[in-house]
């Protein structure tokens with residue numbers, strides 16, 4: 001039987017499209033979570049505590065939220081605001097039910113069978129013992145907008161809700177993403193509803209065949225934006241062929257070797273658009289090449305012409321409490337502590353409840369410089385080429 005990691009709902013966007021990825025990734029360790037994913041884990045832990053204990057995030061202000069992997073993150077105003085918005089979303093949805101039951105961090109599966117090899121954990125699941133609606137709420141802490149339409153992870157969670165409430169006729173899927181950038185008026189809450197019969201039809205016609213396809217030892221490898229965080233991407237011939245193929249499409253570039261990198265001004269508009277959408281995969285691949293080479297050299301193996309050198313040094317206190325006590329006993333206070341002017345971002349967060357004239361006075365002090373960058377053209381219709389899985393989400 002496949003493991004949870006192989007067929008998890010959060011990776012369904014990959015294995016449902018590329019059935020060969022399951023076998024391709026089987027012996028490749030998942031890279032350790034980055035800081036963004038770790039922060040997401042801490043934020044989820046705070047949210048879970050609030051929902052289970054019926055508490056508010058402000059009670060944990062200033063505390064470090066510890067993750068199972070040892071990383072820890074300060075419960076600051078930004079984390080508090082994120083969790084508060086999520087709680088408000090969950091409670092507002094719960095209030096629409098007649099007899100709601102709220103499940104927090106609930107393990108769900110899309111099939112009746114308790115040994116379903118596809119299962120995951122829904123952040124919040126609301127079923128109604130009297131009503132027809134099931135609600136699934138997913139907290140996303142990343143900045144890349146997560147599309148709610150046709151989101152396989154959420155659809156699997158929705159099917160899990162229907163296992164808990166088989167009498168329901170509708171499933172509402174909600175993403176709460178407080179830090180989503182460039183979503184304009186769409187805002188942090190995105191929602192879609194499915195009829196229960198449509199979700200079950202999707203399971204029978206799409207999900208079940210996709211699971212079966214992963215069992216085939218010759219399952220094809222199908223490339224796309226889902227390759228970006230595939231652990232096999234830097235050893236996958238299909239992925240690399242697709243990346244270089246972009247330079248040949250829609251027709252070969254005149255006078256340009258497809259294996260050389262053409263100057264941007266030689267690219268057509270279509271090629272520019274296509275390249276921008278695969279650029280994160282180039283970048284991720286180059287990082288993986290560098291990391292792999294470093295690991296190889298550190299393991300004592302040769303990479304001709306390269307060695308591992310010292311990087312920039314950073315210093316930090318082993319134990320901040322102990323350092324503070326010792327430093328205070330040795331030095332004057334102004335050596336130990338620094339008074340620094342707070343940042344505009346912090347003061348704006350703190351003064352939310354201040355009178356309007358106070359806020360106006362402070363706003364006049366703030367200068368806003370904004371750089372411009374190329375971003376996906378996000379539209380609520382889901383027609384954009386936005387990379388919905390650009391950052392691993394928790």
Ligand code: SF4
Pocket residue numbers: 014018020021024221222223224226227230231232233234236238239
């Ligand atoms: S890199 Fe892409 S094509 Fe290759 S196995 Fe992974 S998802 Fe499939």
